[in-house]
Amino acid sequence: MKPSLLLVVACCLAAQLFDAANAASAVGDPGMRRDELRVAFEAWNFCNEVGNEEAPGMGSPRAADCFHISSNGSLIHKVTEVDNKLGVGKPFPGLPEKALNDPNLYAVEKELYLGSLCEVADHTAPTKPWQFWMIMLKNGNYDTRSGLCPKNGEKVPPFISGQFPCFGKGCMNQPLLYHQPTAVVTSENGIKTMKGGFSGTYDLVPFPPPFGIGTLGDSSLNSYFEVVWEKKVGDGGSWIFRHKLRTTKFYPWLMLYLRADATKGFSCGYHYDSRGMLKILPESPDFKVKLTLDIKQGGGPKSQFYLMDIGSCWKNDGRPCDGDVLTDVTRYSEMIINPETQAWCSPASMNRCPPYHITPNNIKILRNDTAHFPYSAYHYYCAPGNARFLEFPDSTCDPYSNPQAQELVQLLPHPVWAEYGYPSKRGEGWVGDGRTWELNVGALSSRLYFYQDPGTRPARRIWTSLDVGTEIFVSNKEEVAEWTLSDFDVILTSQPPSSA
Ligand SMILES: *[C@@H]1O[C@H](CO)[C@@H](O)[C@H](O)[C@H]1NC(C)=O
Numbered sequence: 001m002k003p004s005l006l007l008v009v010a011c012c013l014a015a016q017l018f019d020a021a022n023a024a025s026a027v028g029d030p031g032m033r034r035d036e037l038r039v040a041f042e043a044w045n046f047c048n049e050v051g052n053e054e055a056p057g058m059g060s061p062r063a064a065d066c067f068h069i070s071s072n073g074s075l076i077h078k079v080t081e082v083d084n085k086l087g088v089g090k091p092f093p094g095l096p097e098k099a100l101n102d103p104n105l106y107a108v109e110k111e112l113y114l115g116s117l118c119e120v121a122d123h124t125a126p127t128k129p130w131q132f133w134m135i136m137l138k139n140g141n142y143d144t145r146s147g148l149c150p151k152n153g154e155k156v157p158p159f160i161s162g163q164f165p166c167f168g169k170g171c172m173n174q175p176l177l178y179h180q181p182t183a184v185v186t187s188e189n190g191i192k193t194m195k196g197g198f199s200g201t202y203d204l205v206p207f208p209p210p211f212g213i214g215t216l217g218d219s220s221l222n223s224y225f226e227v228v229w230e231k232k233v234g235d236g237g238s239w240i241f242r243h244k245l246r247t248t249k250f251y252p253w254l255m256l257y258l259r260a261d262a263t264k265g266f267s268c269g270y271h272y273d274s275r276g277m278l279k280i281l282p283e284s285p286d287f288k289v290k291l292t293l294d295i296k297q298g299g300g301p302k303s304q305f306y307l308m309d310i311g312s313c314w315k316n317d318g319r320p321c322d323g324d325v326l327t328d329v330t331r332y333s334e335m336i337i338n339p340e341t342q343a344w345c346s347p348a349s350m351n352r353c354p355p356y357h358i359t360p361n362n363i364k365i366l367r368n369d370t371a372h373f374p375y376s377a378y379h380y381y382c383a384p385g386n387a388r389f390l391e392f393p394d395s396t397c398d399p400y401s402n403p404q405a406q407e408l409v410q411l412l413p414h415p416v417w418a419e420y421g422y423p424s425k426r427g428e429g430w431v432g433d434g435r436t437w438e439l440n441v442g443a444l445s446s447r448l449y450f451y452q453d454p455g456t457r458p459a460r461r462i463w464t465s466l467d468v469g470t471e472i473f474v475s476n477k478e479e480v481a482e483w484t485l486s487d488f489d490v491i492l493t494s495q496p497p498s499s500a
């Protein structure tokens, strides 16, 4: 989708004025190398909100760990544990009165507040302050009798359905969250290592309390999540983020991602202002993503491990999102690298394929061209539930799990993606095959099909969220996924796209 000639000219002039040394990375902390870490945590219910209530004693499910290092080497934290425990009813600077007792509005404001404490100034002109990497945890339980989730953005009354996991009242709860603030540990041979983490469980009465960093708990009855970060002081290398996620019978659908989100505006899946790491928003086709991923445990056959997941939002007529959940559409594309994940798209199920595939040479292959369409390169395509001109046959996305309608383009490792540096065959990048990837996410995403109303101007594909992690999609038994992520960078390969 080429920008108009006018835009091309405008970009290139701007590029000449741009400081090349700082133009290379779109993130505030290129490659995760900055000793003075910025990381935050957020937990979401099925439709990306808090819901009716916070977990007891936990405050609003937003937290952060941000510090600077004093001249004597001690870590000075910018976010206190009192800040991290802030929850409904407790005022803080800048909190609008209407948000004080509303768990959903409160979480939004708390994220902005934590962002203000963590914000790092950027001295390039124009300045582009940035805040933090975001760890996102989501509980896929949906109590359809709760009335909590809209349908394609439209408020709907409670209903009865056996379609979603839920053990009963309270299944959409927020987790218990423990924080181990980053601290320096000096080894016997004098090496200083910084380490901290977030961990917790959805089980409000966990076994055995208390939960601690580095344990999965003694009981397999617990759901569990953990992200521990670690780095040697001043070594110039990357922070290593170690993730663990465990599903159970009661919490069979959990998601844990590390996201680079926009520093302002709507990041993907939000319908409110958020904070993040993308000080410049990357635009297709002009960016790449570099990262190191080492998966220790896959999380079972239902674990849709994303290398990677990119998200944005635009309307079906191509205009950018403006927070009107009835016409905004979240757009996701993700490659699932679990070799057990099958292609749901096939010649017999063309409704689960995008209408066409585009080759690197820009040749369009229709999905009914059974001799040429790469069916096994697509896990599942689903169209926005509010699209009015879908090509038959179609499959629309789950209308409840985002605050607005959504569209998903889910890919599988396949030779057609090799050109972009993505896994080209099953098993690449999976357990035992840890690698550093340089993915041409920009080029690939410029050639994916996304729905638009006929005759409308193609949307600019500007991405507000880039993440890596897994979605264990309704496991029928306890599953554990475990992986490390490091070296994350978003590299601009051409002129700077529109700034955040
Ligand atoms: C190091 O400096 C900080 C303030 O910058 C101070 O609070 C702390 O006590 C100092 N630690 C030591 C061991 O001197």
Ligand SMILES: *[C@@H]1O[C@H](CO)[C@@H](O)[C@H](O)[C@H]1NC(C)=O
Pocket (backbone or CB within 6 Å): 366, 368, 369, 391
């Ligand atoms: C394939 O689909 C296109 C529309 O997407 C249609 O025009 C064409 O007739 C179809 N071809 C076959 C062989 O069904």
